[in-house]
Amino acid sequence: MIVIDKLCYQSKLRYENAGEKFAFAVLTLLICVVSRSIAVAGIVLAVTGTLTVAKGGVPVLRYLKFLTIPLAFLFLSTAAILFHISRTPMDLFAIPLGGWYLTTSMSSLHYAVQLILTALSAVSCLYFLSFTTPMTDILEVLRRLHCPKLLIELMLLIYRFIFVLLDTASAITTSQHCRLGNRDYKTALKSFGLLGSALMLRAVTRSNRLYTAMEARCYDDTIRVLSENHPPKKSVIAAIVLFDSALIALAIWSKYLI
Known part of the structure; x- marks a missing residue:
């Protein structure tokens, strides 16, 4: 987190x-x-x-x-x-x-x-x-201010994918350390390049899977999030x-x- x-x-x-x-x-x-x-x-x-x-x-x-x-x-x-x-x-x-x-x-x-x-x-x-x-409360305020729905959805999806990519990057970095992938400067540079390319491919793959899952659940171009009401x-x-x-x-x- x-x-x-x-x-x-x-x-x-x-x-x-x-x-x-x-x-x-x-x-x-x-x-x-x-x-x-x-x-x-x-x-x-x-x-x-x-x-x-x-x-x-x-x-x-x-x-x-x-x-x-x-x-x-x-x-x-x-x-x-x-x-x-x-x-x-x-x-x-x-x-x-x-x-x-x-x-x-x-x-x-x-x-x-x-x-x-x-x-x-x-x-x-x-x-x-x-x-x-929290980010969900900020997005709710933007929705009430009639901010474009597309922008709000993009912000929500990007916010969600930050955690996904951080978790993936942490797992890959741990794996590289276990295999001595950062034992010297040259190897560390190579490992960093491999980390970036792997994150790119996995981000594209997960985004496609996410969109497929959303459409399977009757996605109608609007992401609805429960919000708490504090007067x-x-x-x-x-x-x-x-x-x-x-x-x-x-x-x-x-x-x-x-």
Whole structure:
């Protein structure tokens, strides 16, 4: 079972209304991305992290470990924005390299911090939704929002096949280890290629079998999944509206009044 999926089903917010969690995560993400405000991003990162850890019950170290995954990519991508090689030194610092300078400015530093915090806060919104809401509940929300049925079915089938392929890959990898298929670098590369080709063939075979089984059970282009009904709470809706309204006000204030 995928770790995120396991944490989701163990979350203390598992049985809260999925529509409320979906609305909070999506609206907050949009406000954060559109505003590009450092203050808004910091508040969103703190609030969603607190809700996921304190209210949802996700271990702090595990949550921080998941946050380090996008953080590594962000540092690499913002390095090109932050550092410049120029003949003219900038205002923050400049390291001479012959006739050139490795340099940066305050505006570049501000933009890099803004980009990192905005991206991290957006990821934290998605983590909040992923760690507290099962995939079936998210798909039910999308169905109520009149998302195309074809897209919902594809998402459900892809979600199902992730577990199937992971289980198959784990079995093949164990078999390769038992046969010393990774004893050196050359053998490991060959084993990895064989693993990819075997997964491809088995995925196609299983997808054909799945479609045949679905048609044998009178498949009519709609996959029906039982969903639990958790009524929305007026207090939670009011809190979401107040929080997002405060974020919008803060974004406007920081952009036009400072």
